Amino acid sequence: MSGKTWGGRFTGGTDERVEAFTESISFDQRLYRHDILASQAHARMLAQVGLLTSEEANKIVAAMQEIGQEIEAGKFTFSTKLEDIHTHIEQSLIQRLGDLGRKLHTGRSRNDQVVTDVKLWLRDELDHLTATLSVLQRTLLGAAERNRDLILPGYTHMQRAQPVLAAHYFLAYIEKFERDRGRLADCRKRLNVLSLGAAALAGTSLPIDREAVRKELGFESVARNSLDVSSDRDFLLEYVFDLSMIALHLSGWAEEWILWSTTEFSFLELPDAFCTGSSIMPHKKNPDVLELIRGKTAGVVGALAQLMVLVKGLPLAYNRDLQEDKTALFRAHDAVLACLELAAPLIEGTRFRREAIQARLEDGFLDATTLMEKLIQSGMPMRSAHEAVGKLVQKCEHKRCRLADLPAADYETLQAGLSKEVYSVLGVANALKAFRSYGSTAPPEVEKQLARWRGQLTNVS
Numbered sequence: 001m002s003g004k005t006w007g008g009r010f011t012g013g014t015d016e017r018v019e020a021f022t023e024s025i026s027f028d029q030r031l032y033r034h035d036i037l038a039s040q041a042h043a044r045m046l047a048q049v050g051l052l053t054s055e056e057a058n059k060i061v062a063a064m065q066e067i068g069q070e071i072e073a074g075k076f077t078f079s080t081k082l083e084d085i086h087t088h089i090e091q092s093l094i095q096r097l098g099d100l101g102r103k104l105h106t107g108r109s110r111n112d113q114v115v116t117d118v119k120l121w122l123r124d125e126l127d128h129l130t131a132t133l134s135v136l137q138r139t140l141l142g143a144a145e146r147n148r149d150l151i152l153p154g155y156t157h158m159q160r161a162q163p164v165l166a167a168h169y170f171l172a173y174i175e176k177f178e179r180d181r182g183r184l185a186d187c188r189k190r191l192n193v194l195s196l197g198a199a200a201l202a203g204t205s206l207p208i209d210r211e212a213v214r215k216e217l218g219f220e221s222v223a224r225n226s227l228d229v230s231s232d233r234d235f236l237l238e239y240v241f242d243l244s245m246i247a248l249h250l251s252g253w254a255e256e257w258i259l260w261s262t263t264e265f266s267f268l269e270l271p272d273a274f275c276t277g278s279s280i281m282p283h284k285k286n287p288d289v290l291e292l293i294r295g296k297t298a299g300v301v302g303a304l305a306q307l308m309v310l311v312k313g314l315p316l317a318y319n320r321d322l323q324e325d326k327t328a329l330f331r332a333h334d335a336v337l338a339c340l341e342l343a344a345p346l347i348e349g350t351r352f353r354r355e356a357i358q359a360r361l362e363d364g365f366l367d368a369t370t371l372m373e374k375l376i377q378s379g380m381p382m383r384s385a386h387e388a389v390g391k392l393v394q395k396c397e398h399k400r401c402r403l404a405d406l407p408a409a410d411y412e413t414l415q416a417g418l419s420k421e422v423y424s425v426l427g428v429a430n431a432l433k434a435f436r437s438y439g440s441t442a443p444p445e446v447e448k449q450l451a452r453w454r455g456q457l458t459n460v461s
Contacts, residue, residue: 005087005110014081023080024323027330029071031085034120036068038113038196039089041216043104049207051106060104063096064089086110086117107208109200111230111318116196118326120217122239123192125333130184132340133246134460137174139344141453144170148450150352151428152267153366154441160364163428166352168441171449176249183242191235194219198229201317230318233311233325240304240329243336244297250339251297254290257350261287266356271349274342289342296335303332362402365393367431371403374425374434378415388414402427 040061047057067089070076082088087110094101147166154164194217197203197210203226210222223229260267270287278284306328310321368389375385392410396403404426408419425434435442439449 005090005105019080019083022083022320022323024084024326025078025080025082025088028085028114028326029078029088030330031114031117031121032071032089033068034117034124035085035089035113036064037120038116038213038217039104040064041213042108042196044216045209045212046103046106048212049209051206051208052103056100056103059097059100060093063093063101066096067092084110084114086113107199107204107206108196109198109230111200112195112198112226115229115232116194116217118236118329119191119193119195119219122236122329123188125337126184126188126191126239129333129337129340130181132337133177133181133184134457136340136344136347137177137453137460138457139347140170140174140177141450141457143347143350144174144450145454147352148446150354150357151361151432152357153361153364160366162369162441163361163366163432164441165432165443165446167446167450171446171453173249173253174453177246180242180246180249183245184239187235187238187242189220190238192220194222195229195232198223198226201227201230227317231314231316231322233307233322236325236329237304237307237311240300240307240332243332244301244304246336247297247300247332247339250336250343251294253343254293258287258290258294261290266353269351269353271346274346274349289346293339293343296339300332300335303328361428362404365396365403366428367403367426368393370425370431370434371422374422375414375418378418378421380415 043052043057043060043064046052047054052060067076076088076092078088082091090101090105093104144167147170150166151163152166152169153160154162154169194210194214196213196217197208214222223232257268257270259265261270270285270290272285274287274289275285276288277286307325310324310328314321371392372382372385372389375388376382380388392403392406395410396406399405404423411419411422423430425431432441433443435445438445
């Protein structure tokens with residue numbers, strides 16, 4: 001296997017250092033199934049328009065099937081001398097069929113071929129990733145329902161703010177990952193456009209039928225501008241942006257659970273199977289999986305930055321720079337998929353330390369905002385109510401007590417008769433019951449959202 005697809009114009013061989021420098025087979029061989037699929041569709045189309053006979057097309061399709069089986073079985077030899085997966089498969093076809101194998105590339109270029117292969121691969125992987133997100137959402141819903149009665153302190157600026165139901169917390173992440181699923185669905189629409197047939201950049205003078213290939217490969221439409229095709233990586237950047245958003249959501253969740261599993265918080269008991277120990281400190285239980293999910297996010301975001309810089313300022317149409325797109329794509333995709341596949345069982349195996357949470361739940365004045373809103377309902381202007389509660393909090397800090405521990409006289413000084421009403425919203429449990437707005441952590445609202453997601457995720461694959 002020493003043939004080149006472009007050797008006729010050259011009088012000498014390629015420097016071995018150049019072959020090593022320019023090869024992509026080390027990473028693009030994962031496209032082999034999709035390269036074969038697209039080539040088989042292309043061969044059938046060539047027969048339909050008379051550029052191959054039906055017998056020739058059938059021989060090519062069958063040989064392609066054999067090549068795919070050899071690669072699957074690990075019996076196929078890869079070499080940097082043949083640059084990429086497309087050349088490997090084509091040269092193997094020529095070895096099997098001779099001149100007939102040399103006819104396959106009629107009416108196409110590696111430029112439109114590689115974009116088509118990547119789109120086919122990406123379409124399959126996007127669907128798999130979307131399904132994996134659905135599994136994570138269902139796992140989060142299960143955790144929400146198991147902990148529907150648990151109250152947690154909610155935070156802003158990492159300071160205790162207001163009480164929230166644990167179910168409300170898990171529902172928040174279901175919403176985030178639903179937006180991620182929506183972005184992937186949008187991305188799929190834009191990538192599901194056939195590139196094959198644009199050839200190098202200007203199209204071809206041969207009577208090819210791109211619509212026939214579109215139908216066979218299941219694309220929604222055919223790319224309208226051949227010059228745009230070979231340089232277009234918008235779909236790829238969009239996908240890696242979507243991956244970056246998923247990774248950022250996972251990283252934020254991981255950061256919270258790393259903190260919550262510390263002795264200082266003591267909110268969570270992580271499963272042993274998803275933690276490791278220390279080589280020197282025998283008591284340690286380290287949240288390594290969560291830390292690596294957080295850490296791998298850097299690589300995913302870095303891949304997006306790499307791709308954006310890669311295409312910056314590239315002139316039309318194809319430039320060899322674009323070979324480097326796949327390393328960033330595969331790295332980001334593999335990292336996010338691995339993180340998602342670990343996140344679901346980790347959540348499933350984690351339990352809340354309810355006693356520890358309850359022991360400190362009344363700390364931090366989680367009912368202060370609800371008290372302020374009670375004053376507003378009694379007719380006090382919002383800013384006045386805000387100041388008044390702030391002063392009461394200051395008094396509690398001095399006395400080292402809770403707002404519910406203040407005597408009625410302190411509330412009567414704000415407004416006559418107020419003490420008869422305020423205690424109904426003081427204390428975390430009462431404060432939580434006071435919520436009522438749509439989308440809030442009010443128990444009835446949370447129950448509605450749980451029921452909604454239960455129905456929505458039941459039939460999602």
